[in-house]
Amino acid sequence: MTTLSITILIVALATGTVVFKALGPLLAGGRQPAPSIVRVIGLLTPALLAALIVSATFTADRSVVLDARVIGLGIGALALWFRLPLVVALVLAVVATALVRLLT
Amino acid sequence: MPLLLPTAAVGLSFGLMPSPMLGPIATILMSCMVWSGTAQFAALTVLAGGPSLAVGAGLLANTRFLPMGFAIAPSMTGGPVRRALQGALLADASFVIGHRADGRFDLSAITWAAPPQYVGWVGGTIAGVLGADRLGDPRALGLDVMFPVFYLSLLLPELRRDGSRTPLMVALAAAAITLALTPIALPGVPVLAAAAVALIGLRRPKSPA
Numbered sequence: 001m002t003t004l005s006i007t008i009l010i011v012a013l014a015t016g017t018v019v020f021k022a023l024g025p026l027l028a029g030g031r032q033p034a035p036s037i038v039r040v041i042g043l044l045t046p047a048l049l050a051a052l053i054v055s056a057t058f059t060a061d062r063s064v065v066l067d068a069r070v071i072g073l074g075i076g077a078l079a080l081w082f083r084l085p086l087v088v089a090l091v092l093a094v095v096a097t098a099l100v101r102l103l104t
Numbered sequence: 105m106p107l108l109l110p111t112a113a114v115g116l117s118f119g120l121m122p123s124p125m126l127g128p129i130a131t132i133l134m135s136c137m138v139w140s141g142t143a144q145f146a147a148l149t150v151l152a153g154g155p156s157l158a159v160g161a162g163l164l165a166n167t168r169f170l171p172m173g174f175a176i177a178p179s180m181t182g183g184p185v186r187r188a189l190q191g192a193l194l195a196d197a198s199f200v201i202g203h204r205a206d207g208r209f210d211l212s213a214i215t216w217a218a219p220p221q222y223v224g225w226v227g228g229t230i231a232g233v234l235g236a237d238r239l240g241d242p243r244a245l246g247l248d249v250m251f252p253v254f255y256l257s258l259l260l261p262e263l264r265r266d267g268s269r270t271p272l273m274v275a276l277a278a279a280a281i282t283l284a285l286t287p288i289a290l291p292g293v294p295v296l297a298a299a300a301v302a303l304i305g306l307r308r309p310k311s312p313a
Contacts, residue, residue, distance in 0.1 A: 001125065001126070001151075001155070005155045006126060006127075006130045006155070008155060008159075009147065009155045009158055009159055010130065010133060010134050010137055010138065011137070012159045012163075013134070013137075013138045013140075013143055013144070013147060013158075013159060013162045013163065014137040014138045014139075016159070016162075016163040016166070017138055017139075017140050017143055017162075017163070017166050017169065018192045020163075020166050020167060020169040020170050020173065021169045021172075021173050021191045021192050021193075021194045022173065022187075022188040022189070022191040022192045023170060023173055023174075023191075024170065024171075024172070024173025024174035024175070024176070024177045024191060025173055025176065025177045025180055025187040025188055025190060025191030026184050026187060026188040026191065027174075027177070028174055028177035028178065029177050029178075029180045029181075029182075029184065029187040030177075030178065030180055030181060030187075031177070031178050032178060033178050036305065036306050036308075038207040039207075039305030039306070040302050040303055040305035040306060041175040041207060041302075041305075042203075042207050042271075042302075042305065043270065043271060043274045043301070043302035043304065043305045044171060044172065044175060044299060044302040045199070045200050045203055045262050046259060046262045046263065046271040046272075046274050046275040046278070047274050047275065047277075047278040047298055047299050047300075047301045047302045048168060048172075048196065048199075048278070048295070048298075048299050049200065049255050049256075049258055049259040049262065049275070050259060050274075050275035050276070050278040050279045050282070050298065051278045051279065051281070051282040051294065051295040051298035051299060052196065052251075052252075052255050052295060053252045053255045053256055053259065053279070054278075054279045054282040054283055055282050055286065055294060055295060056248075056251045056252040056255070057249075057252045058283060058286075059282075059283075059286045061149065062149075062286060062287060062291065063286070063287055064283055064286055064287060068246070068249075069248060069249045069252070072246060072249035072253070073249060073252050073253060073256065076249065076252075076253030076256060077253075077256055080253075080256060080257050080260055081260075086106050086254070086257050087106065087109070089253055089257065090109060090110065090250050090253055090254065093246075093249045093250070093253045094245070094246040094247060094249060094250060095246065096246070096249075097246030097248070097249040098244065098245055098246030099246075101243065101244055101246065102244070
């Protein structure tokens with residue numbers, strides 16, 4: 001891979017990402033949306049988060065896998081469910097994941 | 105601080121990942137300029153297929169920012185330049201943190217969430233690149249589980265919101281779609297398709313029983 005093609009890759013990714021993020025605010029700022037649009041926007045958050053959680057936990061290189069991350073997420077979920085602080089939940093999940101990998 | 109930790113952990117695993125293909129400097133520059141884990145991981149996953157495929161996969165992975173940008177736009181004030189700049193600071197976690205109960209967005213929360221996430225991302229990448237020889241496999245440390253647990257902490261209050269079951273149903277459907285599409289679609293497509301489940305909100309809500 002040449003320096004030029006790496007530069008083009010980085011600049012294209014950076015530009016495209018900023019355009020995606022800025023286009024809506026540029027075109028549709030300050031207007032009041034219809035109630036149905038407000039409901040869609042409200043549901044976008046749980047849909048997006050669920051999809052990101054699943055793809056970060058159950059997938060590796062475009063295949064569906066079950067590994068130590070599932071245990072870690074489960075422990076983290078329990079901690080959050082019992083309303084422990086986020087930092088505690090993160091540490092418990094990380095330790096659980098590392099332990100499972102160490103033992104398997 | 106709660107934003108910085110998981111972002112830095114993911115940045116670290118990114119810094120440890122691609123070194124042979126890109127080299128250390130390009131890896132760090134990529135995090136400085138692109139500042140988007142989803143796009144960067146997606147691009148590197150297919151980098152062997154050539155740079156144009158990598159750009160395509162990376163941008164496809166970020167198409168979700170288009171609807172998210174249109175979602176925050178109505179809450180913005182000021183001229184188009186100011187709005188575009190604020191939009192450029194958007195990130196996944198900021199979107200959720202800035203989302204208020206009445207469906208509008210707190211733009212100052214989104215703006216202030218950007219610096220810790222940027223510092224965490226770039227700092228984590230640098231640490232990963234520098235520590236690549238010493239740390240070995242970041243998976244052995246279990247750091248890769250931080251990201252989903254962090255997102256789960258953002259999701260739980262969304263599910264408890266306004267006593268409706270719809271957010272839970274939408275989350276479950278989105279999870280199922282992501283799993284189903286992962287083996288067959290390019291990186292980014294499953295998450296985008298799952299986000300489309302939110303369109304069910306176009307339906308008129310049933311009158312309370």
